Amino acid sequence: MRRAGVALVLAAAVGLSACSSQSTQVTGGRTSQEALESYTSLGLQYLRAGDTSTAKGPLLRALEIDSDYAPAFNGLALVFQSENEPELAEQYFRKAVDADSQSAMIRNNFGAFLFGEERYQEACHQLSRATEDPFYQQRAQAFENLGRCYRRLERLDAAEHAFNRALTLSRQRPVALIELADIQLIKNQPVQAAILFERFRELVEEKRVDHFALSLWVGVRVARYEGRAGQAATYALLLKNMYPESEEYRLYEESR
The missing domain is CATH 1.25.40.10 (Tetratricopeptide repeat domain)
Incomplete structure (x- = not known):
């Protein structure tokens, strides 16, 4: 259904959870x-x-x-x-x-593994369980992973909710910003998409993140909406040079 994206992020594997059989x-x-x-x-x-x-x-x-x-x-x-x-x-x-x-870390890691195996229904179940722990330090990441999983199942409303939860917990998660901006464009809400993309663009300018295929494709569409043809062309050229085999570039070519 959607393009191949970067792999889901694993939780910090160094986290050690309690175990009922621990000996003292x-x-x-x-x-x-x-x-x-x-x-x-x-x-x-x-x-x-x-x-x-x-x-x-x-x-x-x-x-x-x-x-x-x-x-x-x-x-x-x-x-x-x-x-x-x-x-x-x-x-x-x-x-x-x-x-x-009850370990959210393990559920998140297992969900990321299942996502990589393209077993999205099972992955979403594990990732959803990972988001249930309000004290999980990587909860924002788990919500971000869950949102990407729901997108593979074409559950846009569920994905939108998950990405919004990720950004509520951590305002500067670049993947959630771009994925949510993409959803807003699909839903014909370019104003909201532009706001989200601007937050991502600021992170790029601060050299905290780099563009990836979807961010460039979102950038093309946002720039078109804002009437900035030159900026749209710049993002398109980067997309062509950096990700010529991506689904995002295919979608760009179809949109010309």
């Missing part, structure tokens, strides 16, 4: 909980460094201490996702959800 026994001068967190954090550090093979060791060590430790399952899921092993990644994501069904 002291071993080797530190509690087992401290050991669990240390091993899991070490595994995620290796993962961020791109050393997925070494990352597995500390995560498995954490599971030796607590065989039901959700953050370690989540870490292994991310490792296998990075290694392009989707079946194993899903297996460990499900273990993580079973171990801690």
Whole structure:
């Protein structure tokens, strides 16, 4: 239905959620909980460094201490996702959800994984669950991810609500600004789209974000609405040069 976009953003994988089976026994001068967190954090550090093979060791060590430790399952899921092993990644994501069904971080990560697998109905379910926790530090990101998922299901009203919630929680989420501007243009509300695009453009000028295919296509349409043919041509040229194979460029060509 829509163009291929950038992958959904994963939550900060270093977040460690509580687990009902945690032990407080002291071993080797530190509690087992401290050991669990240390091993899991070490595994995620290796993962961020791109050393997925070494990352597995500390995560498995954490599971030796607590065989039901959700953050370690989540870490292994991310490792296998990075290694392009989707079946194993899903297996460990499900273990993580079973171990801690209330973890918004795990739900967000699992939803992002399912989105990447183009299983949008399932992805939206997981992402919706991630948005339910009012104390989740990445809640704005989860709403943004959810909005993009709803767009793949052609549920524009639900997507609009999710993007608005993301911007309520964090005013400067560039993807939500552009996706919402695009929806306003589809709904023939160019004034609202122009306001949203201007907020995004300010972030670009401040060098906090870069243009991407959809932002340039939105820019073309907003500039046309405002009667700025030169600016529209500039955005179109950038779109052609940077994203010639994108659906946005195809839509631009059809609109000429």
